[in-house]
Amino acid sequence: MRTxxxxxxxxxxxxxxxxxxxxxxxxxxxxxIPWHVAGIKWEFLANTKLFLxxxxxxxxxxxxxxxxxxxxxxxxxxxYLPRYQRMPRTHPLYRWALRRLAGKHCKVIIFTxxxxxxxxxxxxxxxxxxxxxxxxxxxxxxxxxxxxxxxxRFTILFAGNGFYRKGGVELLKAxxxxxxxxxxxxxxxxxxxxxxxxxxxxxxxxxxxxxxxxHRITLHRQLPHDRVIEHMRAAxxxxxxxxxxxxxxxxxxxxxxxxxxxxxxxxxxxxxxxxGRNGWVMHVNDKASDDVVDELSALxxxxxxxxxxxRRMGRESxxxxxxxxxxxxxxxxxxxxxxxxxxxx
Numbered sequence: 001m002r003t004x005x006x007x008x009x010x011x012x013x014x015x016x017x018x019x020x021x022x023x024x025x026x027x028x029x030x031x032x033i034p035w036h037v038a039g040i041k042w043e044f045l046a047n048t049k050l051f052l053x054x055x056x057x058x059x060x061x062x063x064x065x066x067x068x069x070x071x072x073x074x075x076x077x078x079x080y081l082p083r084y085q086r087m088p089r090t091h092p093l094y095r096w097a098l099r100r101l102a103g104k105h106c107k108v109i110i111f112t113x114x115x116x117x118x119x120x121x122x123x124x125x126x127x128x129x130x131x132x133x134x135x136x137x138x139x140x141x142x143x144x145x146x147x148x149x150x151x152x153r154f155t156i157l158f159a160g161n162g163f164y165r166k167g168g169v170e171l172l173k174a175x176x177x178x179x180x181x182x183x184x185x186x187x188x189x190x191x192x193x194x195x196x197x198x199x200x201x202x203x204x205x206x207x208x209x210x211x212x213x214x215h216r217i218t219l220h221r222q223l224p225h226d227r228v229i230e231h232m233r234a235a236x237x238x239x240x241x242x243x244x245x246x247x248x249x250x251x252x253x254x255x256x257x258x259x260x261x262x263x264x265x266x267x268x269x270x271x272x273x274x275x276g277r278n279g280w281v282m283h284v285n286d287k288a289s290d291d292v293v294d295e296l297s298a299l300x301x302x303x304x305x306x307x308x309x310x311r312r313m314g315r316e317s318x319x320x321x322x323x324x325x326x327x328x329x330x331x332x333x334x335x336x337x338x339x340x341x342x343x344x345x
Contacts, residue, residue: 005030005057007049007065012225013139013249022331025338030057044093047083059341066097072341074108079246081120102128107341110137112247113268139252140330143321146258146314149234152182154304157235159188159228159250165197167241170289172210174297183304185217188228195244232257236310237303241282241296242266256321260313262299278316
């Protein structure tokens with residue numbers, strides 16, 4: 001039994017994946033220096049892992065973190081690497097991280113999407129990182145049977161805390177434009193701003209007022225994950241037309257619950273959803289907000305008026321998850337990568 005040391009599993013998908021390891025392996029949380037306990041929030045320390053010498057695993061598997069230990073490790077990356085966004089690339093610590101990635105102890109760089117690998121690969125290669133180290137392994141997601149809700153209503157679901165970044169305003173406008181009394185919109189979000197994407201105060205005020213006054217809209221500011229899944233299983237359509245997102249795991253979770261999805265091509269969702277097969281992929285980032293609303297409104301009406309098409313796309317969502325995002329698929333890839341990483345150790 002090989003032990004793979006991990007740094008944390010704070011997200012739901014990490015709990016699912018790391019609680020179900022590949023055959024012949026076990027995941028174990030390895031103690032590292034807890035900088036956050038001391039109130040230190042420097043991004044270099046947050047995204048650099050210095051594990052204590054004992055216990056000692058066969059291999060470290062970190063998430064977005066460069067490992068300082070002289071021991072074999074792999075890193076899983078959802079956005080960019082090294083994850084020192086505010087640090088100049090000429091900084092000695094940034095250069096140190098690149099040497100660690102190019103060095104003998106870093107065995108594999110696992111990107112969570114082809115989009116992410118494409119964004120990182122040219123720079124890492126130029127820094128001396130062997131391209132043979134780089135690969136894509138998708139996350140895995142649980143699958144649930146789709147239950148459906150009230151057949152007399154068409155329920156659209158939005159879930160995500162970066163409401164404005166994830167196209168929440170455009171969805172509100174598109175939903176209002178539908179003007180259908182039997183349509184419902186369920187929003188699971190704290191309606192927060194994040195990643196320095198701040199809407200104008202009047203836009204935020206309009207969104208809050210619209211949600212409060214439209215009886216067809218239900219807002220849940222926070223729910224436990226199992227309740228989010230319940231809403232997914234009862235909805236008719238999931239919408240996540242984000243403007244900026246490295247992965248947007250809720251899109252994948254909605255597919256695991258058998259939902260058709262409308263998403264954007266910003267980040268990984270465009271390679272998770274197959275346009276025309278299990279939903280629609282919108283291009284949003286160089287379009288005016290009103291144009292996005294026009295397209296989204298038309299797609300909402302189209303999906304609402306085609307219940308058989310929705311059911312077909314929902315079945316295809318399950319099929320795509322089984323093909324590309326199942327635990328068996330992920331673990332099969334990791335088995336080979338772990339064996340490769342430990343072959344000369």
